[in-house]
Amino acid sequence: xxxxxxxxxxxxxxxxxxxxxxxxxxxxxxxxxxxxxxxxxxxxxxxxxxxxxxxxxxxxxxxxxxxxxxxxxxxxxxxxxxxxxxxxxxxxxxxxxxxxxxxxxxxxxxxxxxxxxxxxxxxxxxxx
Amino acid sequence: xxxxxxxxxxxxxxxxxxxxxxxxxxxxxxxxxxxxxxxxxxxxxxxxxxxxxxxxxxxxxxxxxxxxxxxxxxxxxxxxxxxxxxxxxxxxxxxxxxxxxxxxxxxxxxxxxxxxxxxxxxxxxxxxxxxxxxxxxxxxxxxxxxxxxxxxxxxxxxxxxxxxxxxxxxxxxxxxxxxxxxxxxxxxxxxxxxxxxxxxxxxxxxxxxxxxxxxxxxxxxxxxxxxxxxxxxxxxxxxxxxxxxxxxxxxxxxxxxxxxxxxxxxxxxxxxxxxxxxxxxxxxxxxxxxxxxxxxxxxxxxxxxxxxxxxxxxxxxxxxxxxxxxxxxxxxxxxxxxxxxxxxxxxxxxxxxxxxxxxxxxxxxxxxxxxxxxxxxxxxxxxxxxxxxxxxxxxxxxxxxxxxxxxxx
Numbered sequence: 001x002x003x004x005x006x007x008x009x010x011x012x013x014x015x016x017x018x019x020x021x022x023x024x025x026x027x028x029x030x031x032x033x034x035x036x037x038x039x040x041x042x043x044x045x046x047x048x049x050x051x052x053x054x055x056x057x058x059x060x061x062x063x064x065x066x067x068x069x070x071x072x073x074x075x076x077x078x079x080x081x082x083x084x085x086x087x088x089x090x091x092x093x094x095x096x097x098x099x100x101x102x103x104x105x106x107x108x109x110x111x112x113x114x115x116x117x118x119x120x121x122x123x124x125x126x127x128x
Numbered sequence: 129x130x131x132x133x134x135x136x137x138x139x140x141x142x143x144x145x146x147x148x149x150x151x152x153x154x155x156x157x158x159x160x161x162x163x164x165x166x167x168x169x170x171x172x173x174x175x176x177x178x179x180x181x182x183x184x185x186x187x188x189x190x191x192x193x194x195x196x197x198x199x200x201x202x203x204x205x206x207x208x209x210x211x212x213x214x215x216x217x218x219x220x221x222x223x224x225x226x227x228x229x230x231x232x233x234x235x236x237x238x239x240x241x242x243x244x245x246x247x248x249x250x251x252x253x254x255x256x257x258x259x260x261x262x263x264x265x266x267x268x269x270x271x272x273x274x275x276x277x278x279x280x281x282x283x284x285x286x287x288x289x290x291x292x293x294x295x296x297x298x299x300x301x302x303x304x305x306x307x308x309x310x311x312x313x314x315x316x317x318x319x320x321x322x323x324x325x326x327x328x329x330x331x332x333x334x335x336x337x338x339x340x341x342x343x344x345x346x347x348x349x350x351x352x353x354x355x356x357x358x359x360x361x362x363x364x365x366x367x368x369x370x371x372x373x374x375x376x377x378x379x380x381x382x383x384x385x386x387x388x389x390x391x392x393x394x395x396x397x398x399x400x401x402x403x404x405x406x407x408x409x410x411x412x413x414x415x416x417x418x419x420x421x422x423x424x425x426x427x428x429x430x431x432x433x434x435x436x437x438x439x440x441x442x443x444x445x446x447x448x449x450x451x452x453x454x455x456x457x458x459x460x461x462x463x464x465x466x467x468x469x470x471x472x473x474x475x476x477x478x479x480x481x482x483x484x485x486x487x488x489x490x491x492x493x494x495x496x497x498x499x500x501x502x503x504x505x506x507x508x509x510x511x512x513x514x515x516x517x518x519x520x521x522x523x524x525x526x527x528x529x530x531x532x533x534x535x536x537x
Contacts, residue, residue: 029480029526031526031527065480065485065486065487066478066480066487066526067478068345068478068526068527069343069345069403069422069444069474070345070346070400073345073399073401073444073447099484099486101484101486102486102487102489103487103489103490103491103492104477104478104486104487104488104489104490105487107489107490111442114442
């Protein structure tokens with residue numbers, strides 16, 4: 001299955017979903033005018049993948065410099081799907097990247113990450 | 129709904145000239161004479177016996193070629209096919225003008241001379257001179273710019289009107305000043321109207337009153353629509369249950385808004401909500417109670433204690449769900465110990481800017497409040513606004529943002 005790759009635009013992040021390796025990433029800024037329009041398709045594909053490939057380990061990477069509240073809701077929905085998969089026995093981890101001097105992104109990551117109990121959550125600080 | 133762009137009236141067949149074509153067998157001399165005599169013959173098709181175009185003649189290049197007597201002598205008695213250009217653009221008579229012009233633009237065709245051959249079922253029917261095409265394009269372009277700016281004006285008039293309504297619903301500085309020792313208000317929607325509002329209740333007979341800061345999902349018109357709903361639901365809760373603690377008020381507010389948007393069942397298509405902070409000030413008992421959902425409270429203590437940050441609960445309110453909202457935790461403060469309170473929506477903390485395009489963030493925010501703690505609420509708010517704007521620099525404003533500073537001493 002070909003991976004899903006959507007390049008970033010001004011208001012939307014880059015999505016890179018590699019179905020074969022189980023590595024998924026969202027990076028950039030996220031404030032589309034219509035969040036549903038942008039995310040509904042990819043999230044549907046992601047939940048289909050979870051159902052169809054139950055054994056594959058999953059790694060989800062977030063590197064978001066700005067996201068609005070409706071995008072936060074989408075991230076929370078993704079976290080729920082990941083947590084559910086982890087509860088079903090799949091190895092699942094989430095990496096949350098933030099710049100060393102971005103206390104806002106760090107805080108948002110901590111907040112969102114506290115929702116994950118079974119799935120592994122890791123905050124990753126980068127320096128530039 | 130009126131379409132912004134009516135289909136252009138002119139099709140290819142309206143603009144076309146039913147100019148006679150030149151048969152492939154005609155002699156150059158005859159064609160040259162015909163073209164010299166009739167200045168309107170800018171562009172002509174050369175057709176075969178069946179009437180299908182096989183080439184074209186463009187007035188200026190033909191006359192230039194044969195202007196030399198020697199060249200004229202060479203071609204004079206030859207068939208016109210010797211002088212024709214065999215590459216040409218043909219278009220079906222039924223095509224729309226729009227289709228033709230986007231095709232020409234795609235091909236990078238220059239319209240400075242020549243034309244286009246019009247066919248019907250591959251039989252020649254006429255030509256379009258490029259000069260006519262150019263005029264038509266200019267005409268359409270002018271019409272469309274006019275229509276576009278009229279449409280833009282209509283939309284902006286409507287949004288500006290909506291903004292006056294939304295600003296009219298925001299409590300005035302004077303109403304706040306009658307209740308507290310100074311207030312600073314910053315309301316900066318990203319798009320004229322927005323999902324952020326601040327709200328002030330009437331004063332209850334017991335002397336207490338409520339102040340709220342609300343940030344609805346989305347911004348612009350959708351955000352403003354939800355903000356109106358939240359404000360009126362808050363009015364209603366204050367009227368019916370003024371004794372409720374802020375944490376219970378917010379839970380009830382979440383339920384009311386969720387139900388009003390029909391998001392209280394799993395099938396609901398929409399999924400919108402809001403962040404909120406609510407404080408109840410009771411001067412008679414000297415207390416302030418705060419509860420918040422994703423909007424924290426910053427407390428400037430009266431003495432030189434550090435700025436205090438009280439985080440609200442993590443979940444937003446009103447989103448799709450079946451279970452009623454749980455009451456949120458309340459935090460109690462003594463008015464006597466509070467110099468000022470600061471509320472701000474996430475548009476402040478999330479705004480990217482600075483040298484590395486980072487979010488403004490809560491740490492910088494608290495440092496700013498600390499450095500302004502001895503100012504009046506009015507000047508604190510305007511200095512905070514300046515700092516945010518300065519941080520943003522050339523970056524665009526990503527979200528609505530609001531700041532409310534309330535003085536107590």
